[in-house]
Each structure stands twice: as structure tokens, then as C-alpha cells.
Amino acid sequence: MNNLGRILMVEDDPKDVELTLTALEEYHLANEVVVTRDGQEALDYLRRRGQYSNRSQANPAVILLDLKLPKVDGLEVLQQIKADERLKMVPVIVLTSSHQEKDVMRSYKLGVNAYVVKPVDFHEFVNAVKELGVFWAVVNEPPPGSIRKGQ
Amino acid sequence: MALPIATAAAAIAIFIADTVTDVDIAYAVLYVVVVLMAARFLSARGVMLVTAGCVGLTVVSYLLTATTGRPFEGIVNALISLGAILLTAVLAMQAQKATEALQKQASLLNQTHDSIFVRDMNDIITYWNRGAQERYGWRAEEAIGKSSHELLRTIFPIPLGELRGQVLRTGRWEGELKHYKADGTEVIAASRWALQRDAREQPAAILETNNDITERKRREEEIDRLNQELAKRAEGLDQELAKRAAELETTNKELESFAYSVSHDLRAPLRHTVGFAELLQKQASSSLDDKSRRYMQLILESSKRMGNLIDDLLGFSRIGRAETNKSEVDMESLVGEVVAELGQETKDRNIDWNIGPLPVCYGDRSMLKVVLMNLLSNAVKFTRIRKRVEIEIGCADRCEDQAELFVRDNGAGFDMQYVDKLFGVFQRLHLAEEFEGTGIGLATVQRIIHRHGGEVRAEGAVDQGAAFYFSLPRARKQERERGGTL
Numbered sequence: 001m002n003n004l005g006r007i008l009m010v011e012d013d014p015k016d017v018e019l020t021l022t023a024l025e026e027y028h029l030a031n032e033v034v035v036t037r038d039g040q041e042a043l044d045y046l047r048r049r050g051q052y053s054n055r056s057q058a059n060p061a062v063i064l065l066d067l068k069l070p071k072v073d074g075l076e077v078l079q080q081i082k083a084d085e086r087l088k089m090v091p092v093i094v095l096t097s098s099h100q101e102k103d104v105m106r107s108y109k110l111g112v113n114a115y116v117v118k119p120v121d122f123h124e125f126v127n128a129v130k131e132l133g134v135f136w137a138v139v140n141e142p143p144p145g146s147i148r149k150g151q
Numbered sequence: 152m153a154l155p156i157a158t159a160a161a162a163i164a165i166f167i168a169d170t171v172t173d174v175d176i177a178y179a180v181l182y183v184v185v186v187l188m189a190a191r192f193l194s195a196r197g198v199m200l201v202t203a204g205c206v207g208l209t210v211v212s213y214l215l216t217a218t219t220g221r222p223f224e225g226i227v228n229a230l231i232s233l234g235a236i237l238l239t240a241v242l243a244m245q246a247q248k249a250t251e252a253l254q255k256q257a258s259l260l261n262q263t264h265d266s267i268f269v270r271d272m273n274d275i276i277t278y279w280n281r282g283a284q285e286r287y288g289w290r291a292e293e294a295i296g297k298s299s300h301e302l303l304r305t306i307f308p309i310p311l312g313e314l315r316g317q318v319l320r321t322g323r324w325e326g327e328l329k330h331y332k333a334d335g336t337e338v339i340a341a342s343r344w345a346l347q348r349d350a351r352e353q354p355a356a357i358l359e360t361n362n363d364i365t366e367r368k369r370r371e372e373e374i375d376r377l378n379q380e381l382a383k384r385a386e387g388l389d390q391e392l393a394k395r396a397a398e399l400e401t402t403n404k405e406l407e408s409f410a411y412s413v414s415h416d417l418r419a420p421l422r423h424t425v426g427f428a429e430l431l432q433k434q435a436s437s438s439l440d441d442k443s444r445r446y447m448q449l450i451l452e453s454s455k456r457m458g459n460l461i462d463d464l465l466g467f468s469r470i471g472r473a474e475t476n477k478s479e480v481d482m483e484s485l486v487g488e489v490v491a492e493l494g495q496e497t498k499d500r501n502i503d504w505n506i507g508p509l510p511v512c513y514g515d516r517s518m519l520k521v522v523l524m525n526l527l528s529n530a531v532k533f534t535r536i537r538k539r540v541e542i543e544i545g546c547a548d549r550c551e552d553q554a555e556l557f558v559r560d561n562g563a564g565f566d567m568q569y570v571d572k573l574f575g576v577f578q579r580l581h582l583a584e585e586f587e588g589t590g591i592g593l594a595t596v597q598r599i600i601h602r603h604g605g606e607v608r609a610e611g612a613v614d615q616g617a618a619f620y621f622s623l624p625r626a627r628k629q630e631r632e633r634g635g636t637l
Contacts, residue, residue: 015423022430097418120418120458122426 006032006137006147008060010042010077011095012069016118020064023129029137034060039072043080046087058147059090062136067096067103075106082111089143091136095129158188158201162208169212179209179232183239190243198247202240209233266340266361269347270299272354286363288333299359303330319354322346328361339365407468417461425454456589463591466521467576470598475515479626482556483509485516486544489523497531500540507545510554512623518599519623525592526558526619532586533562533617547620553605554625559618564611573609596621 007029011017017035024030036042044050046059063081067074074094081087091113096103099117107115116132119125162185169178182205189201213229257278260267266283270276276299279291287294287303294302300311306329307314318324324344332338340361349355432447439447486506512519527542534540543559565573565580572578574597577590597607600621611617 013419015427016419019423019426097422118422120422120425121455122422122429125422125426
């Protein structure tokens with residue numbers, strides 16, 4: 001597990017993880033990704049608890065968050081991040097297969113920075129993930145206290 | 152018989168007294184008794200005869216006694232007697248006439264079926280007609296002299312004091328009373344009271360007319376009861392219906408969320424299939440033979456087709472759930488919009504669009520756009536086999552409130568034998584390699600039109616084109632005049 005990841009990915013489906021990483025590979029961003037497999041693990045990482053108690057203090061530059069997660073679900077994770085003084089500035093992108101209106105509404109109400117529906121088409125999916133990765137991890141200026149490129 | 156004999160005897164006695172006795176008294180005055188008695192049992196004519204007789208007897212007595220002495224006193228006595236007799240006769244005949252008139256009235260009152268009685272201001276019955284006798288079961292002799300309210304055990308709708316006050320104030324009262332007959336059965340009466348005043352304008356009596364409405368009342372109550380029962384049953388039905396509707400809604404919601412989550416969860420494995428197949432194609436295509444490459448291609452095509460199916464199905468289920476947002480929709484400009492959006496597909500083709508004047512309808516603009524998009528892209532798709540393509544969009548006037556629009560093409564058409572299958576979900580009349588599609592488009596069209604209260608139908612023949620008709624409510628006239636852009 002790379003503790004210096006700039007992108008925190010919260011995704012329980014290993015195939016989606018692999019496809020996402022493949023897409024990010026092209027821009028050599030795959031190494032920057034930290035993958036957590038459920039909401040609890042994601043919160044542990046962000047708050048440096050449990051197995052992550054030794055990681056550096058910096059926050060990821062962006063969080064890619066699935067909604068349907070074991071243990072603590074995505075909306076709950078989002079709520080906790082936005083309620084946390086130390087974490088609320090970290091950009092959160094919901095990346096999900098749900099375009100159910102109530103999920104979209106809830107996410108925006110909780111302060112999500114972007115809501116992306118995973119396209120079925122592989123090319124579109126790859127493009128979406130690449131653009132997200134490039135924009136949020138490279139182009140976007142992250143809030144102070146984030147892991148910066150090359151760190 | 153006793154009265155005429157007594158009358159005759161009295162006349163003879165008076166005559167003898169008047170003639171024979173020497174006492175100087177005007178016995179003849181007593182003939183008034185004879186006249187009065189005669190008036191009791193004789194008609195006016197009889198009374199006149201009796202009176203004439205009495206006058207004759209008086210005169211005879213005078214003539215017989217005039218010789219005996221003081222003729223002057225005798226003649227005065229005779230004249231006074233005659234005067235008294237005649238006056239009595241006139242009064243008696245007048246009284247007789249009045250009584251006859253009263254009896255006539257009473258017999259008239261007896262003819263009516265209403266029960267009528269008269270009571271004085273102390274509610275003592277003074278007159279009781281035959282109707283009352285028949286209705287209540289007491290004869291006049293039994294009723295007269297009794298208190299009417301006690302006899303009939305009257306139940307009043309308002310306190311008797313108030314009722315009396317009203318009669319004294321206004322002279323009348325109308326309302327419903329409850330009485331009891333002689334045999335104890337209950338009578339509901341529509342009662343009318345009228346106050347009679349005497350010559351000095353003092354309240355004298357009350358005429359009470361009662362109409363038996365027991366049967367009518369019973370029927371009304373029966374009708375009321377039936378109505379209530381009916382209402383209760385209707386309410387029960389309503390509740391049952393509401394319950395069923397609620398159950399249906401729950402089932403529908405469950406179905407929809409099931410359909411949604413199925414479509415939803417189907418997307419993830421599909422995405423993986425497509426994703427990894429593409430990765431495999433990229434990595435291994437150089438080392439694969441043609442056959443394997445074709446298999447790869449088929450996997451990808453099938454997966455994409457499944458993706459389209461899922462998306463269309465999701466859209467279809469969304470139309471069932473979505474709220475409609477209705478307003479005036481100018482169908483002509485909407486058609487123009489859709490034709491323009493189809494431009495990408497049609498730019499290399501020779502299509503003759505023939506768009507007739509179209510009405511302003513009332514509906515959900517974005518849903519109606521889906522309808523037109525489906526029908527027009529179908530028309531474009533199924534005319535691909537033609538060199539010259541004609542697509543006509545027009546309006547066949549149906550009636551005031553509804554407009555029927557149609558989209559007609561000169562494309563592949565269809566066999567009317569299968570027209571019923573056209574609008575079903577996943578129903579296709581052409582092979583996928585001829586004309587692509589998921590078989591949901593027309594089902595979606597039908598669903599949207601039904602949600603607008605309209606109908607869809609189709610006409611066609613194999614290789615001779617097809618026409619699709621759909622009806623929509625027109626925008627109301629005044630709205631059309633205000634916002635009309637026809």
C-alpha cells in the first residue's frame with residue numbers, strides 16, 4: 001500500500017479497481033492511488049487510525065468515492081469527511097453506477113465536489129477516469145496540507 | 152213523534168185558555184212557544200203554516216171573546232200577541248236558515264278525506280268531521296267535549312306554549328305532529344292550524360286539519376335508510392378501492408425499484424466484460440487469428456447491445472415514475488427541433504421532410520420530444536433502403552379537444568397482421584441485422600401518449616411504408632389564441 005498516494009480510491013469491486021488503475025496507468029497516475037475497500041477503511045486512512053496510524057499527515061489531493069460500499073456506505077463517508085474540520089476541504093468525487101436522483105441530490109447536499117456515473121462503455125469509462133485523475137490530481141491546486149506531486 | 156204532538160197539544164191548550172177563561176191575560180202570546188217548537192222539526196214553509204194557524208186561532212179567540220166585554224183591551228191584547236207570534240216566527244226561520252247553512256258546511260267538511268276538527272281556546276273539541284272519525288277511530292259524540300291533545304296524545308315538534316304563541320301571533324301554524332288512534336297505533340300527521348276570531352276579533356277557536364303522512368314518512372325513512380346503506384356500501388367500496396390502489400402502488404414501486412436495481416446491478420458486470428474484452432483485444436489482437444478476433448468483436452457488440460437495452464429499459468421505467476410537467480407545447484416547433492437533432496444521421500441522405508401545420512398541444516414537453524424522437528428516428532431508420540425518402544408529419548383533425556398527429560414514411564413498412572405486437576416491450580418485427588434497435592422505442596411512445604390520455608395506432612404494409620398515429624389533448628382555445636404561433 002502506497003502511503004503517499006495523491007488519489008484515495010474507495011471501491012469494493014476489484015474489477016472496477018483494476019479497470020480504474022488501468023485507465024490511470026496511461027498518465028502514470030496509478031502509483032499515486034491508494035485503494036481502500038470499504039467506508040470504514042477509507043475513514044481509517046483519512047484519520048490515520050488502525051493500520052494507517054503511521055502514515056504521513058498530508059491529505060490526498062482527491063477522493064474517488066463509490067456509493068455502494070460494505071460496512072460504512074459512501075454517503076456516510078462523505079458526510080463524515082465534510083463534517084470533519086481537517087478533511088472537509090479535500091475534494092470528493094462520487095464515482096458510481098447509480099444515477100438515481102436521490103443519490104445525486106443527497107451527495108450534492110452533503111457537499112460533494114463532482115458526481116460521475118460510471119459509463120458502461122469502456123472507452124468512455126477510461127476517458128472519464130483519466131480526465132478525473134488528471135484534473136483533480138494534476139491540474140487542480142489542492143488545499144494546503146495535501147500531498148503534492150513529487151512528494 | 153213526541154214533539155209534534157206536544158206542539159199540537161200546546162196550541163190546543165192555549166186556544167182553550169185564551170177562549171174559555173175569563174182572566175184578562177194575553178194568553179195568545181204563548182203561541183210563540185208553539186212556533187218555536189214547530190221550528191225544531193218543521194221546514195220554513197211548515198213554520199209559516201203553523202204561524203198562520205196561530206194567528207188564525209188568536210183572531211178566532213178574539214172574535215169569540217170580544218162580545219164578553221171591553222173590546223178595546225181585547226184588541227190590544229190580540230195585536231200584541233200577533234206581533235209577538237210573527238216576530239218569533241221570523242227569528243225562528245232565520246235561525247233555522249243559519250243552522251241549515253252550518254249543517255251544509257259540516258256535511259261538506261265530512262266529504263273530505265282530511266281529518267278536520269275544531270277546538271276552542273282551551274283545546275276542547277267542538278267539531279269533529281267524518282275524516283277525523285275514520286282516521287282516529289272516535290265518533291264525533293265521543294270526541295266532542297274532550298281535550299284534543301289528551302284524546303290524541305299529541306306529540307309536538309316544539310313546546311306547545313311556543314306553538315300557541317305562533318298561532319296567536321300569525322293566525323296559523325303548519326308542521327308535523329304525532330297522534331295516537333283509538334286502537335293505539337301511531338299516526339304521523341301533516342297538521343295545519345287556523346285561528347278563528349269572533350266578531351270582537353278575539354281568538355275563538357282553532358280549526359285543525361290533519362293529513363296522514365305516516366306511509367309517506369315510512370317510505371321516506373326507508374329511502375333514507377337505503378341511501379345510507381348504499382352510502383355505507385359505496386364507502387366500503389371506496390375504501391376497498393383505495394386499499395387496492397395503495398397495494399398496487401406499493402407493488403408498482405417495488406417493481407420499479409426492482410427493475411431499477413436490476414438494471415443498475417447489471418451495468419457493473421457489463422462494464423467489466425466490455426472493459427476487459429477491450430483490454431484483451433488491445434493486448435492480444437496481434438497474436439490472435441481472424442476467427443478469435445471475430446469472437447472478440449462479437450463479445451463486444453453483444454455487450455454494447457445489452458448496455459443499450461438496459462439504458463432503454465431504465466428510460467422506459469423512468470417514464471412510468473416521472474412526474475409529468477404539462478404546459479402548452481407547439482408541436483410544429485418541437486418537430487423542427489427533433490428534425491434538426493437528427494441532422495447528424497440524415498445529412499448524407501436525401502430525405503424529403505413534409506411537415507404540415509401542427510397544433511399546439513397540452514403536455515410534457517420533454518416527454519413529447521421523446522415521442523417525436525422515437526417516431527422520427529424510426530422513420531429515418533426504416534427508410535434507409537430507399538433512394539428517395541419521404542417522411543410526412545401532419546395532423547388529422549379528430550375533434551375539438553384532441554388532435555391526432557401522424558408520422559408517415561415510405562420505408563420498409565410492416566405486416567398489419569402483427570400490428571398488435573408493435574407497441575409491446577422488446578417486440579420487433581425486423582431482424583436485428585436489417586434494422587438495429589432494442590424494441591423499446593414504440594413501447595415508450597405508447598406509455599407517454601397514454602400518460603397524456605391519448606391513443607396510439609399504426610398502419611402499414613410490407614415494403615409500402617408505415618404510418619404512426621397518436622392523439623394528444625389540444626391546448627385550450629383561449630390559450631391557443633393568446634400564445635398561438637401557428
